[in-house]
Amino acid sequence: MYVSRLALDHYRSWERLVVDFTPGVNVLHGANGLGKTNIVEAVEVLSTGTSHRTSSSLPLIERGEAKATIRANVVDETGGGARVTTYEATIAARGANRARVDSGPSRYLRDIVGEVPSVAFTPDDQRLVSADPATRRTFLDQAGALLVPRYAQRLQQFTRIARQRAALLKQLGAREGSYDAAISGLEVWTGQFIDAGLELTHVRDGIVSRIAAPFAAIYARLASGRGEAGLAYAPSFAEIMDAPDGDAAYDPRPAIAAHFQRLYAGEVARGMNLIGPQRDDLTVTLDGVPAREFASNGEMWTMALALKMALYEAVAEDRGVKPVVILDDVFAQLDESRRRQILDFALDQEQVLVTVAATGDIPDIPASAQAREVSIIDVEELARAYAGGEAGSAR
Structure with missing residues (x-):
């Protein structure tokens, strides 16, 4: 093509x-x-x-x-x-x-x-390792767009729900309009936020799983075996990864809803969603320690190249x-x-x-x-x- x-x-x-x-x-x-x-x-x-x-x-x-x-x-x-x-x-x-x-x-x-x-290699790629989580979420979203059917629709739906919920939090913080109506609306939007957020979290976890192994292998090849690179998903909804005793029927929604209850005052005070996929991250490690803190500039460049090449391999395999x-x-x-x-x-x-x-x-x-x-x-x-x-x- x-x-x-x-x-x-x-x-x-x-x-x-x-x-x-x-x-x-x-x-x-x-x-x-x-x-x-x-x-x-x-x-x-x-x-x-x-x-x-x-x-x-x-x-x-x-x-x-x-x-x-x-x-x-x-x-x-x-x-x-x-x-x-x-x-x-x-x-x-x-x-x-x-x-x-x-x-x-x-x-x-x-x-x-x-x-x-397509897969783009740019001067900003080193930031995939060194910058804040938003840069790595952008990489995740571009990977999702290439690897997962309807990923863009899922992301857009979650973003719309997150904005509506944040607007209600700001309304409650400013004490504007009907307090009871805002609380009732917040409960509805929180439920939708959790459902859409869990779906997006599951999808992103699958994306990271698909590129983690090729990323490690490509880095080892590019770095001539000097250092072992790792990649892991760090979801804000950490409860989704904590199914007790590997229980396949475990439903994390009650635990996440309880977490929102604990965060309620802080979310209203700040007028923003404090947990959810909008705060997800990728953990990039070198020899088991965070690469953004311990890797050299050259190692970060090599890891960034390996990330993009791993995405390329996954897309080529997926699309043929x-x-x-x-x-x-x-x-x-x-x-x-x-x-x-x-x-x-x-x-x-x-x-x-x-x-x-x-x-x-x-x-x-x-x-x-x-x-x-x-x-x-x-x-x-x-x-x-x-x-x-x-x-x-x-x-």
Whole structure:
């Protein structure tokens, strides 16, 4: 599977753009500010419904416009022959993001998430180990979008319920409206919060279980056996993992509801949900200790690469196709050893989209891989051809 053509309208710095890609390696080069990252980010958004650069949709839209459009022709050569499918995503400044497949009926963007699988490697990947839990939850959610049918719907439903419950907590704290009505509503929304939260927790636990073993194996290979990496799910709903004596019929909901009773005063005082999947984390360890506290910068980079490669392996196994690999300005951030590791990985994939400030930033492709097609795309030439968009949000 590979993207043969990408068209953008009012997407970040690009008022209009059409760019053709080939199977193999596609190198987009140009100075910072021309919008090369915006191009590969659009593929990521179409694939996962989210971007590694922002948590909301609004920054994806050209300033002053009401919507942005991403269209991609995707070639699937599995099963013999080549089938071309056109995917279209509309990112709205207001309202829901929409999508179409082959000019078919309009549906939600979340309904096509994962159909064009991709895995992105970015300069921020080290933060998967070193940053706060929100960064790792974003990774979990992107993994879920690629690995679990309807994951985006589950996440959206939970988020909607969590916001409603938080609004009632704030109302109670401010003593606005009817106290009895707010308490009654809180009980209803708390029950829904627990049900939706438990479902999301179960799904995330399964995701981590699928990538934990390949993550450890890939890290051992990349680090040449120096150190043992581990990955574990750290749910805020800890009770779900505490079934007594392995009781398969254990229902954690009463224990979680009791926990909410104990937290009631604090939640009302702060106007927020204090437990739930919105506070989940991934525990990344090196030789049994927390990596974010004890690992070196180089070890964190290697662990981040191993996480993304493990996700790639899981998606490829699950889908039976190789995801598009996006390497966004990573070569300038890595030492020679890690540059070689990620290049060796990328050269084995069906399609790779690489952004670099200059073609000299990418390591030499070894002679054994020279037969692979390498397409060089000058982003400065694209910018001149499609002049008219602001470059303020480009990188």
